[in-house]
Amino acid sequence: MMTTSSDVLVVGGGMAGAVAALAAATRGRSVTLLRKAPGATALASGAIDLAPMGEQRHVTSVAVASATAGWLEAVASRSPSHPYCAVGPRGLALIGDAADMILGRLADAGLPHAPFDAKGRGHLVVDLTGKVRRVASAQASQKLEETEPGKRRIGVVRFRRHLSLDTGLTLAGLRAVFANVVPVEVDWPDEADGAFLLPVEIGRRLDDPRGRSALFKLLRTAVAGKRLTHLVLPPIAGLEHVSEVMRAVSDVTGTKAVETLGGEASLPGHRLDRALSRALEAAGVRLETNAHGASDGKLKRFPGAIVLASGRFIGGGLERRDRLRETIFDLPVDDGARPIKDEPLDVLTSRRGLGAHRVFRAGIRIDENLRPLDVGGKPFREGLFAAGSVIGGHDPQADFSGMGVAILTGYLAGLRAAEWKRS
Amino acid sequence: MFDLIVIGGGVNGSGIARDAAMRGLSVVLLEREDFGVGASGNSSWMVHGGVRYLFSDPTVTRDSCRDSGYIQKIASHLIFRIPFLMPTVGGRPGGHLMDRGYLYGVESFLGVYDRYQPLKHGKQSVRLSAKEAYDIEPGLRRDIVGAATLDEYGIDAFRLCVLNGLAACEKGADIRTWTEVERLLRDGSGRVRGVLARDRLTGDVEEIEGKVTVNAAGAWSPRLAGRNGLSVKMRPGKGIHVVLDRKISNYGIISQAVDGRDVFIIPLETSSVIGTTDDDFYGDPGQIEVTNDEVSYLLEAIEHLLPEIRKARVIRTYAGVRPTLYEYGRNESDLSRDHAIVDHAAEGAPGMLSMVGGKLAAYRMMSEEAVDLVEDALGRPRSKCRTALEPLPGGAPPLPDPALLSEKYETPPWETERLVHRQGSRAEDVLVLTKDEPALRAPVCQCEGVLGAELVWCMRNEHVRRLSDLMRRCRLGHGPCGGTRCARTAATIFARERGLDAEAAMAELVDFLEGLWRFRRPALDGHQLAQEELARGIWLSSAGLDEPARGGCR
Numbered sequence A: 001m002m003t004t005s006s007d008v009l010v011v012g013g014g015m016a017g018a019v020a021a022l023a024a025a026t027r028g029r030s031v032t033l034l035r036k037a038p039g040a041t042a043l044a045s046g047a048i049d050l051a052p053m054g055e056q057r058h059v060t061s062v063a064v065a066s067a068t069a070g071w072l073e074a075v076a077s078r079s080p081s082h083p084y085c086a087v088g089p090r091g092l093a094l095i096g097d098a099a100d101m102i103l104g105r106l107a108d109a110g111l112p113h114a115p116f117d118a119k120g121r122g123h124l125v126v127d128l129t130g131k132v133r134r135v136a137s138a139q140a141s142q143k144l145e146e147t148e149p150g151k152r153r154i155g156v157v158r159f160r161r162h163l164s165l166d167t168g169l170t171l172a173g174l175r176a177v178f179a180n181v182v183p184v185e186v187d188w189p190d191e192a193d194g195a196f197l198l199p200v201e202i203g204r205r206l207d208d209p210r211g212r213s214a215l216f217k218l219l220r221t222a223v224a225g226k227r228l229t230h231l232v233l234p235p236i237a238g239l240e241h242v243s244e245v246m247r248a249v250s251d252v253t254g255t256k257a258v259e260t261l262g263g264e265a266s267l268p269g270h271r272l273d274r275a276l277s278r279a280l281e282a283a284g285v286r287l288e289t290n291a292h293g294a295s296d297g298k299l300k301r302f303p304g305a306i307v308l309a310s311g312r313f314i315g316g317g318l319e320r321r322d323r324l325r326e327t328i329f330d331l332p333v334d335d336g337a338r339p340i341k342d343e344p345l346d347v348l349t350s351r352r353g354l355g356a357h358r359v360f361r362a363g364i365r366i367d368e369n370l371r372p373l374d375v376g377g378k379p380f381r382e383g384l385f386a387a388g389s390v391i392g393g394h395d396p397q398a399d400f401s402g403m404g405v406a407i408l409t410g411y412l413a414g415l416r417a418a419e420w421k422r423s
Numbered sequence B: 001m002f003d004l005i006v007i008g009g010g011v012n013g014s015g016i017a018r019d020a021a022m023r024g025l026s027v028v029l030l031e032r033e034d035f036g037v038g039a040s041g042n043s044s045w046m047v048h049g050g051v052r053y054l055f056s057d058p059t060v061t062r063d064s065c066r067d068s069g070y071i072q073k074i075a076s077h078l079i080f081r082i083p084f085l086m087p088t089v090g091g092r093p094g095g096h097l098m099d100r101g102y103l104y105g106v107e108s109f110l111g112v113y114d115r116y117q118p119l120k121h122g123k124q125s126v127r128l129s130a131k132e133a134y135d136i137e138p139g140l141r142r143d144i145v146g147a148a149t150l151d152e153y154g155i156d157a158f159r160l161c162v163l164n165g166l167a168a169c170e171k172g173a174d175i176r177t178w179t180e181v182e183r184l185l186r187d188g189s190g191r192v193r194g195v196l197a198r199d200r201l202t203g204d205v206e207e208i209e210g211k212v213t214v215n216a217a218g219a220w221s222p223r224l225a226g227r228n229g230l231s232v233k234m235r236p237g238k239g240i241h242v243v244l245d246r247k248i249s250n251y252g253i254i255s256q257a258v259d260g261r262d263v264f265i266i267p268l269e270t271s272s273v274i275g276t277t278d279d280d281f282y283g284d285p286g287q288i289e290v291t292n293d294e295v296s297y298l299l300e301a302i303e304h305l306l307p308e309i310r311k312a313r314v315i316r317t318y319a320g321v322r323p324t325l326y327e328y329g330r331n332e333s334d335l336s337r338d339h340a341i342v343d344h345a346a347e348g349a350p351g352m353l354s355m356v357g358g359k360l361a362a363y364r365m366m367s368e369e370a371v372d373l374v375e376d377a378l379g380r381p382r383s384k385c386r387t388a389l390e391p392l393p394g395g396a397p398p399l400p401d402p403a404l405l406s407e408k409y410e411t412p413p414w415e416t417e418r419l420v421h422r423q424g425s426r427a428e429d430v431l432v433l434t435k436d437e438p439a440l441r442a443p444v445c446q447c448e449g450v451l452g453a454e455l456v457w458c459m460r461n462e463h464v465r466r467l468s469d470l471m472r473r474c475r476l477g478h479g480p481c482g483g484t485r486c487a488r489t490a491a492t493i494f495a496r497e498r499g500l501d502a503e504a505a506m507a508e509l510v511d512f513l514e515g516l517w518r519f520r521r522p523a524l525d526g527h528q529l530a531q532e533e534l535a536r537g538i539w540l541s542s543a544g545l546d547e548p549a550r551g552g553c554r
């Protein structure tokens, strides 16, 4: 199954694994990436959070500029168990390089992103319920262009024949943030199956210039006379040709068009997953998809460096059957503060479901060089590095460091793996 | 001034409200949350006599068998048949003969039960050889010596309560859900003249006067009575169920837990339900929680016969408190399931009755008995009870053919079938909504097969005050995805129907999701954790629910 001729083997094909593979390939190493299936990355919203940017999670008034630089360091200083802290200040300082590398590769692969600026104040994105937040980056189609408040007039597109794309909550939420938000109601052109199309199917149709022309005619009519500056769409703007689709919508409607973040069956996540595969291929990384995945036994024979980027429960890097465990090496798991073994779930979770839970901070421990640690706190194995959400001590959702951890640790682990030589 | 105030929207309260309204009384029903949230909706949904009560209390079995026959007539759409297997396990060397002896014992036990089967149109029990049992149920462990069959019926008990409430409303009753009775109003002589009730969504408090008050607050009754200086004796028994993401068996299967109690698994729609436990419970029934231990107890009991269940994912649990009649000293499971109607006149509080105990299958008879007493108390002659004759809303035969409806309204076939099961003869009224709004032809909840049209119909016609009420109207969010795919769309529709602003809509969404979390939490394990990680990603990163919502229930 596995090429023993590569210098570096990456286990996991989510954001962390992809970044690690690209970083190692950039250093001239031959890289094989092994993955079981798409993971959390392919289901995510498309936004790239690195840290909370500003006092509040959500922007309530866009006139107030949020705090700038130093937010990444702020996370590190506030929670000592966080991977941002574990990698040390020198590791943290490489976030700009890491982001530039991956965003550049994604742009080359046809999925441009809003530029990353370590000292900037991020970009505005709109989520499914119309909440607006600042993120480090997002797919270019998701960036809400900032304009002078007085002139702003936002239309929110609702396809009347399509329930799951219903933007009613987006509209209501945006109205709580901005003045001048109006609905733009459009009948989906295809009456017969309009109600049943999945976001991915709609995306494919929009990729096709002929497929989108009927819809665009309706859009043009619907915005006529509304004097809109912005147009908010549900997350459907094409699977492969998102830039063209967005440009075409903007041209047809004379607005700055923006998509909301992806939700259930996220098309932006799907898009990201595909673009990552294209970027890996372009960099000469060997991709191996194998539903059984890697196991310790198979990996033992590999002579080079290994990056463990197997994710959490969705990815399959962690699993719980009576006992919480890391699935490949059975590495010790903790929540950043305390080890976790067979504690019952009511100890590992809290009463408020949407709150924070120990089990969702769970993962392995690493040292400054991204090496997984054993029970005694020593590096577990020569030449083994870890990246992404398989690392514990952070909750991508509750502390808003989401993809940021995958990108930073992926980059660092990729570099360490590239440098590593058997002693 | 009402003739009758009913406290509680369980099967007994809603059954009384319907019966009384049909007899022409003016009725108000007050339910602190929503229809069926107590024991009724959280029961095993079996309209059976209960084999378990056969020897301890044959009258319960006879009465409920007869009445479950009636229920099949008045709510034919809601009823489903559950054939059961009771396998007998052998395997101990030398134990074979004894096992056979046990099997015959089971059989003759069921033979007694069979005498009542005609009353509820069930099939006679038969004995199967091991081979026959494996043919129809290949997942059984390999060393059974045989099995006996047993025919039961199930009913969607949430909807049974809702339909009784709707029927009462159609006959003029005033139905108020999310309205809690805080205390009783008494006049100088001690007579109960009404109640003080608080609307938990608006906060409004109101004095409601009634000539007679019936306390059908289930396991809440002792506390409610106690707060007002009255007494209702009860031995409340907590019971939980565990729901798996798939059908494990073709039939219901009865197994034995470590302590010798019967535990069953039944295939229900696309899932399996395992039940149940029975433990004394003296806490607040509204705060009931499921523990990890209770979940393991049930899983282990079934695993004993069906090893396959370890591969399934536990998607949720649910729990209720049985309002069992008071009787001390006996093992919980042996407690009588019969009912009593207590007249508090004996305690110096005329004008108030309490209903205690009962079974789903017997609710109609028990309601009849209670309304007879209400009429006595009102000083009017007893009028004829017609609740066994008139169908519940949607229960009037013939039921529409789902295939024809699905063709006519261009709706997906499986969801249309589910709609007919839940709405019966009203299914077409629901589908007519799609003529004006074609988008409503699409399913919103794919796990439970709920069309957009059904949601809107329920919101408009079935006393839905909160988004979470839809879990009970049409199982929204009760399937394997736990609301991940449907909740946002449902909240969007709800917000539009009710004209809610962003904050109120989010509060509904949060309440809905937290309600599901509460009973998913004790059973999190295996693949469910991946599902949970996905749900968190969606709600926190894509739907902005990472700040506690304000508003909602007070």
Ligand SMILES: Cc1cc2nc3c(=O)[nH]c(=O)nc-3n(C[C@H](O)[C@H](O)[C@H](O)COP(=O)(O)OP(=O)(O)OC[C@H]3O[C@@H](n4cnc5c(N)ncnc54)[C@H](O)[C@@H]3O)c2cc1C
Pocket (backbone or CB within 6 Å): A011, A012, A013, A014, A015, A016, A017, A034, A035, A036, A037, A038, A039, A040, A041, A042, A043, A044, A045, A046, A047, A048, A049, A050, A292, A293, A294, A295, A309, A310, A311, A312, A314, A315, A316, A317, A327, A328, A387, A388, A389, A390, A396, A401, A402, A403, A404, A406, B533, B534, B535, B536, B537, B538, B541, B542
């Ligand atoms: C619904 C959702 C929305 C989100 N929204 C945001 C957001 O708005 N902003 C944000 O910043 N973050 C968001 N996140 C979080 C973010 O997506 C994750 O933190 C990040 O993608 C994790 O990346 P990863 O590479 O560590 O793991 P994954 O993407 O899960 O990748 C793990 C990979 O490892 C593979 N694997 C596992 N075991 C083996 C094995 N034995 N052999 C071979 N391969 C194996 C899996 O197949 C998979 O390919 C969201 C997540 C979800 C689920």
Ligand SMILES: Cc1cc2nc3c(=O)[nH]c(=O)nc-3n(C[C@H](O)[C@H](O)[C@H](O)COP(=O)(O)OP(=O)(O)OC[C@H]3O[C@@H](n4cnc5c(N)ncnc54)[C@H](O)[C@@H]3O)c2cc1C
Pocket (backbone or CB within 6 Å): B007, B008, B009, B010, B011, B012, B013, B030, B031, B032, B033, B034, B035, B036, B037, B038, B039, B040, B041, B042, B043, B044, B045, B046, B047, B048, B179, B180, B181, B182, B216, B217, B218, B219, B220, B221, B224, B237, B238, B239, B240, B276, B277, B319, B320, B321, B322, B323, B355, B357, B358, B359, B360, B361, B362
């Ligand atoms: C686990 C379990 C399994 C069971 N299985 C079966 C079975 O398979 N078959 C069967 O026939 N029976 C079964 N039962 C028994 C059956 O469910 C109950 O006997 C029956 O539902 C009792 O109905 P009820 O209306 O009296 O009580 P409940 O359904 O509990 O209704 C009481 C209602 O009163 C409301 N209320 C409480 N206080 C107030 C107040 N102050 N103001 C307003 N409203 C208030 C509550 O919210 C509640 O909705 C089971 C019970 C349990 C717990």
